[in-house]
Amino acid sequence: MGTEQTQMHADMFVMDEERVRRLVAGQFPRWAGLAVVRVASGGTVNAMYRLGDDMVVRLPLVRGGVDDVAVERGWLPRLAPRLTVSVPEVLGAGEAGEGYPWPWSVYRWLPGENPVAGALREPVGLASDLAGFVGAMRSVALPGAPAAYRGGPLASADAGTRAAIEELRGIPEEGVDCDGVLAVWEEAVRAPEWEGAPVWLHADLMPGNLLVDGGGRLASVIDFGCTGVGDPACDLFPAWNLLPEAGRDVFRELLDVDDATWVRGRGRALSQAVHALPYYRRTNPAMAENARYVIRAVSGSL
Numbered sequence: 135m136g137t138e139q140t141q142m143h144a145d146m147f148v149m150d151e152e153r154v155r156r157l158v159a160g161q162f163p164r165w166a167g168l169a170v171v172r173v174a175s176g177g178t179v180n181a182m183y184r185l186g187d188d189m190v191v192r193l194p195l196v197r198g199g200v201d202d203v204a205v206e207r208g209w210l211p212r213l214a215p216r217l218t219v220s221v222p223e224v225l226g227a228g229e230a231g232e233g234y235p236w237p238w239s240v241y242r243w244l245p246g247e248n249p250v251a252g253a254l255r256e257p258v259g260l261a262s263d264l265a266g267f268v269g270a271m272r273s274v275a276l277p278g279a280p281a282a283y284r285g286g287p288l289a290s291a292d293a294g295t296r297a298a299i300e301e302l303r304g305i306p307e308e309g310v311d312c313d314g315v316l317a318v319w320e321e322a323v324r325a326p327e328w329e330g331a332p333v334w335l336h337a338d339l340m341p342g343n344l345l346v347d348g349g350g351r352l353a354s355v356i357d358f359g360c361t362g363v364g365d366p367a368c369d370l371f372p373a374w375n376l377l378p379e380a381g382r383d384v385f386r387e388l389l390d391v392d393d394a395t396w397v398r399g400r401g402r403a404l405s406q407a408v409h410a411l412p413y414y415r416r417t418n419p420a421m422a423e424n425a426r427y428v429i430r431a432v433s434g435s436l
Contacts, residue, residue, distance in 0.1 A: 285364015322401020
C-alpha cells in the first residue's frame with residue numbers, strides 16, 4: 135500500500151495512494167497509469183494526491199467535508215472569472231467506489247507554495263494581493279449564494295470559544311495567557327455585529343489555502359468549501375494568521391475596514407486558533423504552529 139494520511143480525527147477515512155489509483159482508473163480511464171503521489175499538506179478535511187504533472191485529486195477525509203465537494207463544483211466555475219488570482223478548476227467529478235464512501239474531485243494543478251507566517255518574502259505586496267482578492271470576493275453579485283461557514287453572528291461562537299480557552303488553560307506547556315486571550319475574545323463579542331448586506335466570502339483564508347509564487351506574491355487561492363455570503367470580518371483572517379504588522383496595516387487600509395469589523399475579525403481568527411491548538415497539537419504540526427502564531431498576534435506578543 136502507498137503512503138497514508140496521519141490520523142487527525144476519530145472518524146477520519148485514512149486514504150492511501152493505491153486506493154486513489156484504483157478510483158482514478160475505474161472512473162477516469164483516460165488518466166489511468168498516471169503517477170499518483172500524496173501531496174504533503176496541513177489540511178484537516180481533505181487529502182490531496184498529485185495526478186501526473188498537471189492535476190490533483192482531492193478527497194474528503196471526514197463526512198463533514200462532503201458537502202464542500204458540491205459547493206466547489208457548483209460555484210468555482212462562476213466565481214473564477216470574477217476573481218483576481220487563479221482558483222481551482224474542476225476537471226473530473228468522482229463518486230464513491232473502491233471502498234471509499236464519498237464524492238471527490240480532480241482539479242487542474244496550481245503551482246506555488248504555501249506562505250509561512252514569519253517567513254514572508256514580500257509581506258506588504260502579499261498584503262496588497264490578499265486585499266485585492268478579498269475585495270473581489272466582496273464585489274461578487276451572484277444570486278442564490280449559500281451562507282458562508284463561520285459567516286453568521288460572532289455570538290454563535292461564544293460558548294465554544296470560551297470552552298476552548300478553558301481547555302488551553304489545562305495545557306500549561308503551551309504557555310498561553312488564557313486571561314489575556316479571553317479579554318480579546320470578550321472585546322470581539324461586545325463589538326457591534328455586521329448590519330450591512332451579507333457579502334461573498336472565501337471564509338477559510340488560512341495559509342494552507344494560499345499559494346504564492348517564487349517572488350512571494352499571491353498566485354492562487356484554493357479550498358472554497360466554506361464559501362458563501364456573510365459577515366465581511368470572516369475574510370480578515372490573514373491579518374493575524376499570516377501578515378506582520380506592516381502588512382496587516384496595508385491589508386486593513388486597502389479594504390477600508392471599520393473598527394467594529396476589525397475587532398470581530400480578530401476575534402474570529404482567535405476563535406479558530408484556540409479551537410485548533412488543543413485539537414491538532416499532536417497530529418497536525420502546521421495547523422498547531424499557525425494557531426500559536428495567531429494567539430501571539432492577537433495578544434500583541436509577536
